[in-house]
Amino acid sequence: MDEPVLLTGAGGRVGRAILAGIGEAYDWRLLDREPVAADALPDGVTDDDVFVADVTDDAGVREAVEGVGAVVHLAGDPRPNAPWDSVLANNIDGTQTMFEAAVDAGVDRFVFASSNHAVGAYETDDRTPHMYRKDDEFRLDGSELPRPSNLYGVSKAAGETLGRYYHDTHDLTVACVRIGNLTKGHPPKEYERGQAMWLSHRDCAHLFDRCLAADYGYEIVYGISDNDRKYYSIERAREVLGYDPQDNSAEYTFGGEPREEVEPDSA
Amino acid sequence: MDEPVLLTGAGGRVGRAILAGIGEAYDWRLLDREPVAADALPDGVTDDDVFVADVTDDAGVREAVEGVGAVVHLAGDPRPNAPWDSVLANNIDGTQTMFEAAVDAGVDRFVFASSNHAVGAYETDDRTPHMYRKDDEFRLDGSELPRPSNLYGVSKAAGETLGRYYHDTHDLTVACVRIGNLTKGHPPKEYERGQAMWLSHRDCAHLFDRCLAADYGYEIVYGISDNDRKYYSIERAREVLGYDPQDNSAEYTFGGEPREEVEPDSA
Numbered sequence: 001m002d003e004p005v006l007l008t009g010a011g012g013r014v015g016r017a018i019l020a021g022i023g024e025a026y027d028w029r030l031l032d033r034e035p036v037a038a039d040a041l042p043d044g045v046t047d048d049d050v051f052v053a054d055v056t057d058d059a060g061v062r063e064a065v066e067g068v069g070a071v072v073h074l075a076g077d078p079r080p081n082a083p084w085d086s087v088l089a090n091n092i093d094g095t096q097t098m099f100e101a102a103v104d105a106g107v108d109r110f111v112f113a114s115s116n117h118a119v120g121a122y123e124t125d126d127r128t129p130h131m132y133r134k135d136d137e138f139r140l141d142g143s144e145l146p147r148p149s150n151l152y153g154v155s156k157a158a159g160e161t162l163g164r165y166y167h168d169t170h171d172l173t174v175a176c177v178r179i180g181n182l183t184k185g186h187p188p189k190e191y192e193r194g195q196a197m198w199l200s201h202r203d204c205a206h207l208f209d210r211c212l213a214a215d216y217g218y219e220i221v222y223g224i225s226d227n228d229r230k231y232y233s234i235e236r237a238r239e240v241l242g243y244d245p246q247d248n249s250a251e252y253t254f255g256g257e258p259r260e261e262v263e264p265d266s267a
Numbered sequence: 268m269d270e271p272v273l274l275t276g277a278g279g280r281v282g283r284a285i286l287a288g289i290g291e292a293y294d295w296r297l298l299d300r301e302p303v304a305a306d307a308l309p310d311g312v313t314d315d316d317v318f319v320a321d322v323t324d325d326a327g328v329r330e331a332v333e334g335v336g337a338v339v340h341l342a343g344d345p346r347p348n349a350p351w352d353s354v355l356a357n358n359i360d361g362t363q364t365m366f367e368a369a370v371d372a373g374v375d376r377f378v379f380a381s382s383n384h385a386v387g388a389y390e391t392d393d394r395t396p397h398m399y400r401k402d403d404e405f406r407l408d409g410s411e412l413p414r415p416s417n418l419y420g421v422s423k424a425a426g427e428t429l430g431r432y433y434h435d436t437h438d439l440t441v442a443c444v445r446i447g448n449l450t451k452g453h454p455p456k457e458y459e460r461g462q463a464m465w466l467s468h469r470d471c472a473h474l475f476d477r478c479l480a481a482d483y484g485y486e487i488v489y490g491i492s493d494n495d496r497k498y499y500s501i502e503r504a505r506e507v508l509g510y511d512p513q514d515n516s517a518e519y520t521f522g523g524e525p526r527e528e529v530e531p532d533s534a
Contacts, residue, residue, distance in 0.1 A: 084367070088355075088363070096351055100351070121436070143412065145410065145412060145431070145487075146428050147431055147435060148428060148435075149436075151363075151432070154428050154429055154432050157425075158424075158428065161415060161421050161425065161428075164412070164414055165388070165417075165420070168388035168414060168415075168416070169388070220412075
């Protein structure tokens, strides 16, 4: 991509994973509510490329999006237990503000960070915990209706629907990535659900790279590694985006120490 | 139902159709932003049963919902071209306010007025206008993902997702009715799309009656009459709710005058 890519929520967990993995591959412009730590900036990104604004601040968003070719929209309240007022403002209204500014600025492509919480209530009492295990056949593939497990998940589903609307009415290329459990270095221990939806940092960066490079219209895909325990299908991401994950939570036995040196994030 | 039923947006088009048809069948409590016209009140409904409040007014909503057994939630900005700020406040935030107040008050059942606009963008250039005609096989059945044709439709899809969340987490019975083209007396003339999704007043009242009486968990159904031209399936409404529509826009030839005296609403 010749034009810059705007990364919102750049200082957050997902943003740091993306920049660590594909920081050199694009001409990034960064937006965050807080100044982004210098050690998170890829080579070549200067303070002039960093915009500090809230995503509900229309003027600030419009300034940041001017002249970019694509938006990777991660900004929002990331807490699964966030109260309604916060997800309404930051996640629903903020995402609409970003979409509207993007189409007005002539942006071609928009990658939206959705969440496993948009479909968390498919994990019913009668399906768990066996749905988190290798021998279980249950799969969600992105064509199912949302079933959020919390109001944060409701807000992410609303963002997906906004993406559908802006794709249909403005011919914007839109990918919605239902991000699983992103942790650095190794999967969460003693947490079957987290191992089932684990997303390694390198697979995360690779998936967002594919969302920026592949040819498609509107997609909802699951953002997880190729875990034996998975109940989210990654077939659509493989077929349409060319996603080719390298990691699998089953490779970590947790019999003793993790295989390699790791720096766990919070799950 | 022994307990009162709260009807929000009672003074609007759908509310008047419901009250005209099943006004005697329930112990209604009415909520509207404006005082409800006296001629719209069913027998037995007094001024004490009418609450004037905005659905974004948490205290007003909580007062109205106290002690009711079910909510029929129609209130919101009904304009398909309504601007984002209005549908965000009135339709998304207002619906969450109503759901939250309902579960806190111990309400068992919630019927939500969704809209054909939640799926309007399925009407693509390559499908129209033949999808509006009798011989066309295309059907939407309520299991498909939303594809809104406007931000109003986005807000209605968000209301459906809120309903799914409150059903899954609070065991609330929830029906979402994607209302078609409600007109009084006869279908819209010279408007194939409107004839395809026509909903007569008596079928409207009957469908909401079934939503209040049938035994189900969470449903998305289409609210249209049994039109020859339909591209919305009514099978789910028939099977789960016992919906048995009496009208069909094909019965109106419009060769001359409509068959019976009518009072058309705006579409």
